[in-house]
Amino acid sequence: MSNSKKRIFYTENIEMRFGGLYALRDISIDIFEDEILGIIGPNGSGKTTLFNVITGFYKPTAGNFYFMENSLNGKEPYEITERGISRTYQISRLCLNLTVLDNILIGTYFRQRTGYLSSLFDRKKLLKEVEEFKRRAIHLLEVFNPGIIDRLYEPVGALPQIDRRRVEICRAMIAIPKIILLDEPSAGMNPDETDELMKDIWKLKSEMENVTIVIIEHDMSVISAVSERVIVLNFGRKITEGTYEEVCNNKEVRESYLGKEFVYE
Amino acid sequence: MNKKSKFLDITKIVVIEILLFFLLLIFFKIESVLILFVAVALVVLVFIAFRIYKKQVQSILNLFALNRPVVLIILLILLILYPVLSPIIIPRGGTYWILILIQTGIYIITALGLNFQLGSAGMMNLATAAFYGVGAYTAGILSLKLGWPALITIPVAGIVAALAGLILFIPIYKTKGHYLALVTLAFGLMLVLAADNIEFLGGPQGLKNIPSINLFGYSFLSSLGGLHFYTNYYYFVLLLVIITVVIFHRLFNSWVGLTASYIRDDEPAAKGCGINSNFQKLLIFMFGNFFMGVAGAIYAHMIGFISPPNFQFTQSLLIVSIVIIGGMDNILGLIMGAFILVVLPEKLRVITEYRIMLYGILLIATLIFRPRGLLPFGPRKYESLLGFRKGGRSDVE
Numbered sequence: 001m002s003n004s005k006k007r008i009f010y011t012e013n014i015e016m017r018f019g020g021l022y023a024l025r026d027i028s029i030d031i032f033e034d035e036i037l038g039i040i041g042p043n044g045s046g047k048t049t050l051f052n053v054i055t056g057f058y059k060p061t062a063g064n065f066y067f068m069e070n071s072l073n074g075k076e077p078y079e080i081t082e083r084g085i086s087r088t089y090q091i092s093r094l095c096l097n098l099t100v101l102d103n104i105l106i107g108t109y110f111r112q113r114t115g116y117l118s119s120l121f122d123r124k125k126l127l128k129e130v131e132e133f134k135r136r137a138i139h140l141l142e143v144f145n146p147g148i149i150d151r152l153y154e155p156v157g158a159l160p161q162i163d164r165r166r167v168e169i170c171r172a173m174i175a176i177p178k179i180i181l182l183d184e185p186s187a188g189m190n191p192d193e194t195d196e197l198m199k200d201i202w203k204l205k206s207e208m209e210n211v212t213i214v215i216i217e218h219d220m221s222v223i224s225a226v227s228e229r230v231i232v233l234n235f236g237r238k239i240t241e242g243t244y245e246e247v248c249n250n251k252e253v254r255e256s257y258l259g260k261e262f263v264y265e
Numbered sequence: 266m267n268k269k270s271k272f273l274d275i276t277k278i279v280v281i282e283i284l285l286f287f288l289l290l291i292f293f294k295i296e297s298v299l300i301l302f303v304a305v306a307l308v309v310l311v312f313i314a315f316r317i318y319k320k321q322v323q324s325i326l327n328l329f330a331l332n333r334p335v336v337l338i339i340l341l342i343l344l345i346l347y348p349v350l351s352p353i354i355i356p357r358g359g360t361y362w363i364l365i366l367i368q369t370g371i372y373i374i375t376a377l378g379l380n381f382q383l384g385s386a387g388m389m390n391l392a393t394a395a396f397y398g399v400g401a402y403t404a405g406i407l408s409l410k411l412g413w414p415a416l417i418t419i420p421v422a423g424i425v426a427a428l429a430g431l432i433l434f435i436p437i438y439k440t441k442g443h444y445l446a447l448v449t450l451a452f453g454l455m456l457v458l459a460a461d462n463i464e465f466l467g468g469p470q471g472l473k474n475i476p477s478i479n480l481f482g483y484s485f486l487s488s489l490g491g492l493h494f495y496t497n498y499y500y501f502v503l504l505l506v507i508i509t510v511v512i513f514h515r516l517f518n519s520w521v522g523l524t525a526s527y528i529r530d531d532e533p534a535a536k537g538c539g540i541n542s543n544f545q546k547l548l549i550f551m552f553g554n555f556f557m558g559v560a561g562a563i564y565a566h567m568i569g570f571i572s573p574p575n576f577q578f579t580q581s582l583l584i585v586s587i588v589i590i591g592g593m594d595n596i597l598g599l600i601m602g603a604f605i606l607v608v609l610p611e612k613l614r615v616i617t618e619y620r621i622m623l624y625g626i627l628l629i630a631t632l633i634f635r636p637r638g639l640l641p642f643g644p645r646k647y648e649s650l651l652g653f654r655k656g657g658r659s660d661v662e
Contacts, residue, residue: 055537057533057536057537076536076541077533077536077537078536078537078538078539078540078541078542081536081537081538081539082539086537087537089534089537093531093533093534093537094531094534095526095527095530095531095534096530097530097642098523098526098527098530098645099644099645101644101645102523102526102527102644102645105523106523106524106527106535106538106540107538109520109524109538109539109540110539112520114519114520115520115521116516116521116548116552119515119516119519119520119521120512120515120516123515123649126519126520126647127647130647153644153646154644155644171538175538175539
């Protein structure tokens with residue numbers, strides 16, 4: 001399968017329990033360099049919880065996870081982002097009152113080299129850095145939708161849903177991460193927008209070398225079109241993994257989506 | 266042609282600014298309540314006129330926005346001339362109004378410190394007056410007991426206020442939202458009680474005879490060219506206000522301001538972007554506190570007498586109101602808010618008991634009609650105070 005590629009992230013028997021509820025149980029997955037990995041599963045199967053564990057928002061109750069052979073156990077979200085894992089959110093988390101530019105530039109946070117002192121006394125250095133990151137932001141927007149560039153100084157809340165998604169992806173990309181986690185990017189979009197979104201994901205892949213994209217989706221057309229490998233979760237467990245076709249033909253997967261009585265042998 | 270229109274623009278700005286300046290002076294001069302009401306009615310009429318002549322007003326505002334350096338320089342000249350003109354135009358009470366303006370300046374510095382915490386980073390600090398008091402007491406003790414000069418006590422007072430903020434922050438390092446407001450509220454009450462009861466700090470009598478500022482042998486008590494000695498403080502505070510405004514304007518237009526805004530609007534998302542939000546909040550809190558301490562120290566040196574009632578919760582409320590009414594995270598709005606809340610009550614001395622109520626009414630009216638303040642924050646353009654930097658606009662348009 002992807003054996004030729006380098007494994008950059010893996011988990012060992014991750015368990016996430018909220019009181020008596022097992023949101024994740026015994027999850028062991030590998031993520032390889034330069035792949036597009038889809039994660040699917042019915043509602044409540046633990047997909048977003050898995051993302052929250054990977055990015056440090058939840059601390060797993062058991063198990064280990066590693067990135068580039070370093071343990072991420074107990075690390076705070078900001079530390080994990082700094083190591084090269086960026087994400088987008090299911091319900092977009094942009095600051096709607098802030099400008100488009102600000103919302104992208106915040107992604108450069110841990111690459112910024114000017115703090116309080118330079119902001120106050122060395123404006124040249126700060127402005128040079130702002131210019132540099134701004135150029136990068138404009139370049140990213142050019143790839144996705146050049147129309148947004150004219151609206152850099154408008155509040156992001158003025159943009160339509162799909163452009164907000166794009167801004168969010170740009171925010172994740174400008175950090176130049178190794179892995180980008182996209183949490184249901186097509187949520188709340190119509191079929192046309194979903195089509196555009198798929199193109200965006202390809203653009204994202206071609207724009208950044210060696211980046212790994214992990215994508216949670218409900219829309220199977222997106223998954224079948226973009227992902228090279230699919231992991232299926234149900235009730236917090238990993239059922240199976242493989243290519244989209246392999247997974248679709250798996251009996252357990254069909255059962256979990258359709259219910260037992262609808263699955264024909 | 267171009268040069269000529271530029272000249273015309275500048276003339277317009279000069280005329281408008283001077284006109285406004287004298288209107289303000291006349292407002293200060295009015296003593297009779299009746300005339301005051303007439304003046305207020307006039308202001309209301311002007312506002313209605315603004316509504317009707319929207320286009321013209323907008324063109325004037327654009328004129329001001331495009332010529333920011335000119336506007337600011339003229340404003341500075343007028344502010345420098347004020348102590349000279351004030352006694353001439355207002356023979357009775359001219360110095361009194363200088364004192365009020367000094368107080369406004371001190372409040373602006375304090376409120377800018379709070380604005381960095383509340384407006385920029387969304388941290389409600391209800392102990393503002395207490396931290397201001399920490400600065401005042403530090404300056405008082407250092408100059409009374411150790412005889413340190415004001416040039417040292419003022420920055421040290423700021424640092425002590427910042428450290429007090431650090432102590433406050435340790436127990437609440439990991440709490441969120443309203444807990445911070447509650448803890449600061451309790452902390453503020455505690456500090457006032459402590460000052461009231463510690464003998465070393467003078468107890469309820471407070472500290473008396475705090476020496477005035479003496480800058481390189483020039484005593485601020487000497488009269489400056491025949492003017493009242495307050496004039497010295499006026500210029501000193503004016504200078505500090507300008508420095509503070511420049512500092513916070515620069516911070517707003519930098520990564521620091523951006524980080525703070527992100528923490529305010531969506532802290533989890535900020536963490537997801539790699540921001541160590543707890544540590545950043547601590548820095549912001551201490552930085553804001555520094556300016557409260559500095560303002561307190563200036564007050565102590567100027568008035569020469571401080572006691573616990575000066576630093577009570579109602580004072581904190583006043584400063585919070587300045588930030589909320591003026592506009593969160595907007596320096597110009599904050600300055601307007603300070604003028605409204607410090608100068609207006611002075612004019613309404615007649616209804617002195619109801620002044621606190623006035624704050625309440627203004628606050629509620631603001632929250633209903635302009636929930637984001639008179640002037641809410643605008644887009645961050647990473648610009649300098651004097652306007653756009655070269656070429657900064659071309660790539661946008």
